[in-house]
Amino acid sequence: MKDGRSYLRRNFHQAKWDEPIIFELSKPGQRGILVPQPEEEIQKGAGRPWEELPDGMRRRSLPDLPQLPQIEVLRHYLRLSQGVLGADINIEIGQGTCTMKYSPKVNEKFAASPKIQDIHPLQHHETVQGVLEIIYKTDLFLRQISGLDRFSFQPGGGSQASFAMASIIRAYHKARGEENQRDEIITTIFSHPSNAAAAAVKGFKVITIYPDEHGFPDFQALKSAVSERTAGLMITNPEDTGVFNPRIKEFTEMVHKAGGLCGYDQANANGILGLTRAKEAGFDMCFFNLHKTFSSPHGCGGPGAGALGVTKELEQFLPVPVVEFDGDRYVLNYDLANSIGKVKMFYGNIPAVVRAYMWIVSLGEEGLKEAAKVAVLNSNYLLTKIKDIRGVEVPYAPGKHRFEQVRYSWAPLTEETGITTEDVQRRMCDFGLHYWTSHHPWIVPEPFTLEPTESASKQDLDEYVEALKEISSEAYENPEIVRRAPHRSVVHKICDDQFDDPEKWAITWRAYVKKHLS
Amino acid sequence: MKERKFTHPYIPNSYPEVQKQMMDEIGIDSIYDLFSEIPEELRFKGKMEIPEPILSEASLVRHMEKILSRNQTVNEFVSFLGAGCYQHYVPAICDEIASRSEFLTAYAGEPYEDHGRFQALFEYQSMMGELLDMDVCNVPTYDWCQAAATALRMAGRITGRKKVLVSKNVNPQRLSAIENYCYPVMEVILVDYCSETGCLNLSDLEEKIACDVGAIYFENPNYFGLIETSGQRVADIVHANGSLLVVGVDPITLGVLAPPSQYGADIAVGDVQTLGIHMNYGGGMAGFIASQDREEFVAEYPSRLFGIAHTEVPGEWGFGDVFYDRTSFAKREEGKEFVGTAAALWGITAGVYLALMGPYGMEEIGKTVMQKSLYAAKEIGKLKGVRVNDFGGCFFKEFLVNFDGTGLAVRDINESLREKGILGGKDLSLEFPELGETALYCVTEVHTEEDILALCRGLDQAIQELKEVGSK
Numbered sequence: 001m002k003d004g005r006s007y008l009r010r011n012f013h014q015a016k017w018d019e020p021i022i023f024e025l026s027k028p029g030q031r032g033i034l035v036p037q038p039e040e041e042i043q044k045g046a047g048r049p050w051e052e053l054p055d056g057m058r059r060r061s062l063p064d065l066p067q068l069p070q071i072e073v074l075r076h077y078l079r080l081s082q083g084v085l086g087a088d089i090n091i092e093i094g095q096g097t098c099t100m101k102y103s104p105k106v107n108e109k110f111a112a113s114p115k116i117q118d119i120h121p122l123q124h125h126e127t128v129q130g131v132l133e134i135i136y137k138t139d140l141f142l143r144q145i146s147g148l149d150r151f152s153f154q155p156g157g158g159s160q161a162s163f164a165m166a167s168i169i170r171a172y173h174k175a176r177g178e179e180n181q182r183d184e185i186i187t188t189i190f191s192h193p194s195n196a197a198a199a200a201v202k203g204f205k206v207i208t209i210y211p212d213e214h215g216f217p218d219f220q221a222l223k224s225a226v227s228e229r230t231a232g233l234m235i236t237n238p239e240d241t242g243v244f245n246p247r248i249k250e251f252t253e254m255v256h257k258a259g260g261l262c263g264y265d266q267a268n269a270n271g272i273l274g275l276t277r278a279k280e281a282g283f284d285m286c287f288f289n290l291h292k293t294f295s296s297p298h299g300c301g302g303p304g305a306g307a308l309g310v311t312k313e314l315e316q317f318l319p320v321p322v323v324e325f326d327g328d329r330y331v332l333n334y335d336l337a338n339s340i341g342k343v344k345m346f347y348g349n350i351p352a353v354v355r356a357y358m359w360i361v362s363l364g365e366e367g368l369k370e371a372a373k374v375a376v377l378n379s380n381y382l383l384t385k386i387k388d389i390r391g392v393e394v395p396y397a398p399g400k401h402r403f404e405q406v407r408y409s410w411a412p413l414t415e416e417t418g419i420t421t422e423d424v425q426r427r428m429c430d431f432g433l434h435y436w437t438s439h440h441p442w443i444v445p446e447p448f449t450l451e452p453t454e455s456a457s458k459q460d461l462d463e464y465v466e467a468l469k470e471i472s473s474e475a476y477e478n479p480e481i482v483r484r485a486p487h488r489s490v491v492h493k494i495c496d497d498q499f500d501d502p503e504k505w506a507i508t509w510r511a512y513v514k515k516h517l518s
Numbered sequence: 519m520k521e522r523k524f525t526h527p528y529i530p531n532s533y534p535e536v537q538k539q540m541m542d543e544i545g546i547d548s549i550y551d552l553f554s555e556i557p558e559e560l561r562f563k564g565k566m567e568i569p570e571p572i573l574s575e576a577s578l579v580r581h582m583e584k585i586l587s588r589n590q591t592v593n594e595f596v597s598f599l600g601a602g603c604y605q606h607y608v609p610a611i612c613d614e615i616a617s618r619s620e621f622l623t624a625y626a627g628e629p630y631e632d633h634g635r636f637q638a639l640f641e642y643q644s645m646m647g648e649l650l651d652m653d654v655c656n657v658p659t660y661d662w663c664q665a666a667a668t669a670l671r672m673a674g675r676i677t678g679r680k681k682v683l684v685s686k687n688v689n690p691q692r693l694s695a696i697e698n699y700c701y702p703v704m705e706v707i708l709v710d711y712c713s714e715t716g717c718l719n720l721s722d723l724e725e726k727i728a729c730d731v732g733a734i735y736f737e738n739p740n741y742f743g744l745i746e747t748s749g750q751r752v753a754d755i756v757h758a759n760g761s762l763l764v765v766g767v768d769p770i771t772l773g774v775l776a777p778p779s780q781y782g783a784d785i786a787v788g789d790v791q792t793l794g795i796h797m798n799y800g801g802g803m804a805g806f807i808a809s810q811d812r813e814e815f816v817a818e819y820p821s822r823l824f825g826i827a828h829t830e831v832p833g834e835w836g837f838g839d840v841f842y843d844r845t846s847f848a849k850r851e852e853g854k855e856f857v858g859t860a861a862a863l864w865g866i867t868a869g870v871y872l873a874l875m876g877p878y879g880m881e882e883i884g885k886t887v888m889q890k891s892l893y894a895a896k897e898i899g900k901l902k903g904v905r906v907n908d909f910g911g912c913f914f915k916e917f918l919v920n921f922d923g924t925g926l927a928v929r930d931i932n933e934s935l936r937e938k939g940i941l942g943g944k945d946l947s948l949e950f951p952e953l954g955e956t957a958l959y960c961v962t963e964v965h966t967e968e969d970i971l972a973l974c975r976g977l978d979q980a981i982q983e984l985k986e987v988g989s990k
Contacts, residue, residue, distance in 0.1 A: 014631060018833070018834065019637070020835075021637070021640075021641065021644075021826070021835065022641045022644075022645075022869075022873055023641075023644065030876070031876060031878065031879065032609075032611075032873060032874030032875065032876060032879070033609050033611075033874040033875060033879060034879070034882075035875075035879055035882040035883045035886055035963055036607070036886065036963050036964070036966075037882075037886065038886055038889045038890050038893070038967075039966065039967040041893075041967050042889055042890055042893040042967055042970075043889060045892075045893045045896055045897075046888070046889040046890070046892040046893040046896070047889075047892075048885075048889075049888045049889060049892045049912065050774050050884070050885055050888055052912055053745060053774075053775070053912055054745060054746075054747040054748075054911075054912060055747075056749060056750050056776060056780070056781050057738075057745055057746075057747070057749065057775055057776050057781070057912075058774065058775070058776060059772065059773065059774055059775055059776045059777070059780075059881075060776065060780070062773065062877035062878070062880070062881055063648045063649045063651070063772065063773065063777075063877050063880060064648045064877065065645055065648050065649065065872055065873070065875070065876050065877045065880065066645070066873055066876065067876040067877065067878075068873060068874075068876070070611065070874065073611060073870065073873045073874050074611050074614065074615075076873070077611075077615045077618075077638065077866075077870055077873075078615075078618070079634070080633075080634035080635075080637050080638045081615070081618045081620040081621055081634055082620065082634065083632075083633040083634030083635075083637070084620040084621060084624045084627070084631075084632050084633070084634040084635045085620070085624065085627055085631040085632060086619055086620040086621065086622065086623035086624040087623035087624065087625065088619035088620070088622075088623040089619065089620060089623075090631075092623075095625055095626055095627075098625055098626065100625060101528075102528055103622075103623055104528065106575050106578060106579065108617070108622070109579075110582045110586065112613070112617060113586065114591050114593060115586040115587075115589045115591060116586070116589070116798060116799065117796035117797065117798055117802075118591040118592050118593050118605075118796060118797065119589055119590075119591050119592065119797065119798075119799045120592055120597055120599045120603060120605065120797050120799070120800075120941070121603050121797070121799050121800030122599045122601060122603070122944050123590075123592075123597075123599065123941060124932070124933075124936060124941075126936075127589070127590040127595075127936070127941075128588075128589050128590070128799065129588040129589070130585045130586045130587065130588035130589035131586075131589050131799055133585055133588065134585060140567075141566075141568055144566035144567050144568055145566060145568075147562075156660035156661065156664075156803075156859075156860060156861065157660070157858050157859035157860055158858055158859060159846075159856045159857065159858025159859070159860075160660055160664070160858070160860075162856070163699075163856065167698055170701075170702070179702075192858075193846050193847060193850040193853075193856075194846060194856045194857075194858050196846075196850040196851040197846035197850055197851050197853055197855065197856035197857075198856045199851065200851035201671075201699070201703070201855050201856060202702075202703075203701075203702045203703045206850075206851040208850075243555075244555040244556060246555050246556070246557050248560070249557070249559070249560060272556075274562060274566055275553060275556065275561065275562055276556050276560045276561055276562055277562050280559070280560050280562060281560055289859070291859060297622045297623045298623065298624065298625035298626075298859065299621070299622060299623075299624075299861075299862060299863030300621055300624045300625065300632075300635045300638075300639070300862040300863050300866060301625060301626065301657065301822075301859055301860065301861075301862035301863075302658075302660075302859040302860040302861040302862050302863065302864075303801065303804070303860070303861045303863060303864065304859040304860075340698050341694035341695065341697060341698045342663060342691050342692075342694040342695040342698065343663075343695060343698065343699075344660055344661055344663055344664070344695065344803070345602055345603070345661045345662065345663050345691055345692070345695075345789075345800060345803050346602070346603065346691070346799070346800025346801075346803075347799065347800050347801075348800075348801065349798075349801040350798055350799040350800065350801035351798055351801050352801070358578065358582065360568060361568075361569060361571065361572050361578070361581070362528070362571055362572055362573070362578055363526070363528070363571050364568055364569065364570050364571030365565060365566045365567075365568040366571070367526060367529075367571050368566070368568065370526065370529055370532050371528070371529055373549045373550075373552075374529050374531045374532055374537075374549075376549070376552050376553070377531060377537065377540055377541070377544075377549050377552065378531060378540075380544050380546075380552055381540045381543060381544060383544075384543050384544050384545075385543075400555065401544075401546075401551070401552045401553075401554065401555070403552075403555075425628060426628070426630060429628070429630045429631040434627050434628075434631060436626065439847060440847065440848050440849070440850075441850075454528070454529045454531070454532075455528065455529070455530070456530070456531070457530035457531060457536075458530075458531060458536050458539070458540060486630050486631075489630040489631055489633070490630060490631065490633035490634070491629070491630060491633050491829050491831075491834050491835070491836050492829045492830045492831045492834060492836075493829060493830045494629055494630075494827055494828075494829050494830075494836035494837070494838055495827055495828050495829060495830065495836070496827060496836075496838050498825070498827055499825050499827065499838050499839060499840045499841065499842070500840075500841055500842075500843070502811075502813040502816070505816075505825045505840045505841070506825055506826050507640075507643055507647075507653065507654045507655065507811065507816070507823045507824070507825050507840055508640075508643050508644040508646075508647035508648075508652075508653055508654065508655060509640075509641070509644035509647070509826070510644065510647050510648065510653055511647070511653040511654070511811050512826050514653070
């Protein structure tokens with residue numbers, strides 16, 4: 001409340017265009033753009049090479065793509081964009097674990113400049129010294145932030161970086177002749193699902209540690225999990241609950257003693273930048289999500305970047321190439337003894353590296369620490385306010401402070417009113433606010449995870465809390481309004497019963513036409 | 519006057535008075551009280567060696583301009599580089615949409631407040647479906663490497679078999695990624711290319727195919743730029759063996775070339791970088807996986823698949839995740855491989871591109887590229903000692919240029935071309951030593967007759983100069 005006036009946007013309404021599917025807009029004969037025609041000499045010299053195509057290799061009929069004039073393509077997509085509540089527009093604190101911080105616009109100017117966009121990855125290194133310098137220096141910065149010795153920017157996101165870690169764990173044991181013996185990876189249930197999933201892709205058996213009665217990863221469970229079959233540990237800390245595991249060093253020591261490697265998913269690094277590091281906690285590897293902690297925008301789900309760091313001993317296993325500086329020139333080095341090879345084409349999502357570089361140099365070492373401190377301050381301020389909302393509880397570590405995010409539960413609200421976290425989610429749209437539940441499985445019942453980052457102001461936090469409070473009151477007094485939500489979003493409650501039915505699901509327009517219109 | 523600590527523009531609550539208020543509410547005296555769970559020995563007390571911050575935006579701009587001035591873009595040369603990343607024209611509207619705040623900064627919202635994200639990606643899937651003549655296409659994965667690797671793992675699960683055959687003439691970077699991704703769950707066995715045609719060697723395929731082979735993978739055009747000649751025959755061999763055919767394609771070829779589904783492919787994969795996305799030093803990649811709409815295939819996709827539905831209000835379109843329970847989001851290690859942040863924005867952008875191009879644009883660009891590249895090959899082939907497209911056969915936009923007859927190395931020729939403002943084709947002498955001093959040249963719709971003639975003049979001069987140096 002400010003001067004008695006509520007922050008809540010009761011009259012918010014998202015743009016609603018009832019925009020047709022692009023195929024419905026198609027008009028025969030319309031063109032959105034023309035293609036440069038070959039000069040006469042070329043046409044004469046080349047003839048009609050498509051007529052020489054091998055049997056069966058020539059397309060028989062043109063693809064049934066929509067035909068629209070240019071303005072209508074633009075209008076269509078601009079209307080769709082207005083039906084997206086991006087992080088630039090809403091108070092983006094509802095997507096916990098994802099660090100939806102502000103992505104500075106000036107960084108975009110360079111990430112999307114011809115000097116980055118229009119360079120080919122196979123250009124001679126003499127012609128790309130600028131971008132190589134940025135990659136190399138970002139590597140140096142991340143070495144400082146993690147205490148590890150070398151970074152690769154090849155993985156295209158956190159999950160692919162988890163996969164690269166699992167690949168390195170396997171390559172390491174293979175090089176030591178213990179590959180077949182060591183077939184288990186240990187993770188925790190509040191680490192991102194991709195740690196478990198990527199380990200399984202790499203052929204490992206996954207052992208998952210659950211929290212002890214205090215909400216910390218159960219050390220006794222770890223103790224009984226490690227053995228001569230342990231290949232490694234892949235975990236997050238702080239966990240997705242916002243709880244920091246104070247015994248993390250004992251975890252890594254335990255796994256090391258058993259002969260395993262320790263990989264650190266630093267998706268949740270935003271609250272600990274410069275305050276505690278992978279090295280001191282005993283990790284052999286870590287990765288940062290440049291699209292989370294280091295401000296690169298999330299692009300509706302990528303392109304992101306998983307910056308993968310390792311100790312000196314593990315450098316030889318990194319994906320190739322890595323960037324080296326010989327004192328004069330930046331060059332690409334493909335010569336790593338036991339490289340896992342490629343995980344992604346070329347060198348990764350370079351625009352994300354450019355943005356991360358700019359973000360770091362615009363903050364400096366004090367600024368990075370300040371970002372972490374304020375992210376945690378914001379998170380605990382929210383916690384203080386939200387735990388008093390009727391129907392909310394905060395499982396685990398009672399009375400303790402949390403880090404950059406907190407996993408809350410509406411279990412009491414659901415029990416008392418029948419309103420679920422998914423109902424709340426839809427209702428939050430009506431206030432112009434994004435809200436996420438949590439990854440599955442829902443160990444915490446009716447969960448939601450909030451991560452305000454350092455980008456939110458106190459007033460932003462108050463507005464968000466007020467919306468939650470309002471919905472809680474509605475749930476107790478007028479639950480129908482929540483159950484029927486959203487009312488002021490782009491569309492109304494979706495009939496989602498056909499998404500799991502092979503007879504009815506439609507993943508393309510042509511499939512929809514076949515299954516439902518003919 | 520007391521000096522006031524500034525508030526960093528990116529950190530509103532670094533303002534001391536506000537921090538004090540918030541700490542009072544929480545009931546702490548210092549922000550450090552919030553970090554009490556970090557044990558003493560884990561607290562980092564050192565100083566990170568990170569330069570003093572560049573605080574003003576104006577200074578940051580100057581700093582960046584200076585560094586990036588050390589990049590020379592393809593626009594400052596005439597470039598003939600391809601080999602997995604391509605210079606095609608990017609329509610202005612693709613940039614406009616890809617840089618919209620809403621799309622650029624959204625992430626994982628619900629199909630309500632992010633309705634537009636779901637619709638744009640559903641439409642992308644749909645337009646790819648038309649281009650590929652298939653009914654299912656995923657929300658993009660990281661790139662073609664990942665798409666191919668995942669398709670092979672999918673094929674392994676669908677067939678219950680543990681081996682896959684991969685043609686030796688695929689992009690070596692992709693082969694490396696496939697091998698790493700399959701190991702140790704599936705075994706990758708290479709199939710030779712025919713030394714006469716450069717295409718997949720059918721007799722080697724027939725020799726290596728066996729009842730434990732789940733799939734065969736080839737690319738079309740292949741790494742040498744050649745259009746594979748025997749798609750349907752391969753499909754017949756593979757299917758007779760109860761295996762699946764996975765084909766990698768560059769989607770920009772498909773206005774002219776038959777999509778893989780039309781010669782028997784079960785899964786098509788590739789990269790949409792060519793559809794309206796800048797090269798970004800290799801950062802513009804986004805992989806697609808497509809198949810027919812069969813439950814046993816759909817059930818094996820790790821990626822998100824957006825589906826269309828109705829809402830409670832008649833006439834409204836709604837969207838959502840199809841068969842969500844197959845994903846690692848739902849099932850962790852029990853899900854299909856893994857899913858996470860990949861390359862959705864490039865999917866939206868590729869959709870914009872296909873909507874702009876339409877059926878006729880895709881046909882025209884295919885024809886234009888084929889004519890320009892063939893013309894370039896013919897002109898280069900006129901140079902003494904230079905052989906072009908040794909294997910014969912049709913190519914789309916890339917072709918081999920062999921310099922053995924000049925006695926010179928591609929490396930030296932490219933060095934000399936660079937001084938003349940030309941980026942020569944990719945040197946293949948390390949990846950395919952059996953091809954001698956060969957480079958892979960790429961010509962697209964962006965090249966003009968003058969560019970091609972400049973290349974020929976440049977090559978001619980480079981060869982002369984290098985020979986003169988050599989004979990001294």
